[in-house]
Amino acid sequence: xxxxxxxxxxxxxxxxxxxxxxxxxxxxxxxxxxxxxxxxxxxxxxxxxxxxxxxxxxxxxxxxxxxxxxxxxxxxxxxxxxxxxxxxxxxxxxxxxxxxxxxxxxxxxxxxxxxxxxx
Numbered sequence: 001x002x003x004x005x006x007x008x009x010x011x012x013x014x015x016x017x018x019x020x021x022x023x024x025x026x027x028x029x030x031x032x033x034x035x036x037x038x039x040x041x042x043x044x045x046x047x048x049x050x051x052x053x054x055x056x057x058x059x060x061x062x063x064x065x066x067x068x069x070x071x072x073x074x075x076x077x078x079x080x081x082x083x084x085x086x087x088x089x090x091x092x093x094x095x096x097x098x099x100x101x102x103x104x105x106x107x108x109x110x111x112x113x114x115x116x117x118x119x
Contacts, residue, residue: 067090067093067098067112067115067117068090068093069090069091069092069093070089070090071089071090071117071118072087072088072089072090072117072118073087073088073089073090073098073100073110073115073116073117073118074086074087074088074115074116074118075088075100075110075114075115076113076114076115076116077110077114079108079110079114080107080108081107082100082102082107082108086102087102087118088100088101088102088107088115089101089102091106096111096112097109097110097111097112098110098112098115100115
């Protein structure tokens with residue numbers, strides 16, 4: 001009986017070691033997933049994404065392309081009752097600014113440095 005118990009314990013110990021390395025590998029993939037889903041190549045790109053996700057102020061790289069009406073954007077700052085990371089829809093654009101709405105209700109004017117494209 002003791003030999004059987006020892007074999008079972010070794011087997012489960014081996015499975016836990018495999019599980020540890022599987023979880024470690026999945027944690028390393030999170031950075032790639034974050035790069036894939038958070039930014040788009042032709043949008044305002046947050047250059048300090050790790051600090052912003054931890055609550056720091058976002059710094060963006062601006063591109064010459066305008067954000068179009070109907071585009072979904074997210075705020076990088078808390079402003080007009082909108083929190084950083086909230087999803088909004090662009091209802092009007094201008095030179096260096098966008099006016100955004102949440103659920104069809106306008107929430108305010110944001111500079112293009114204060115938002116980044118989601119879709």
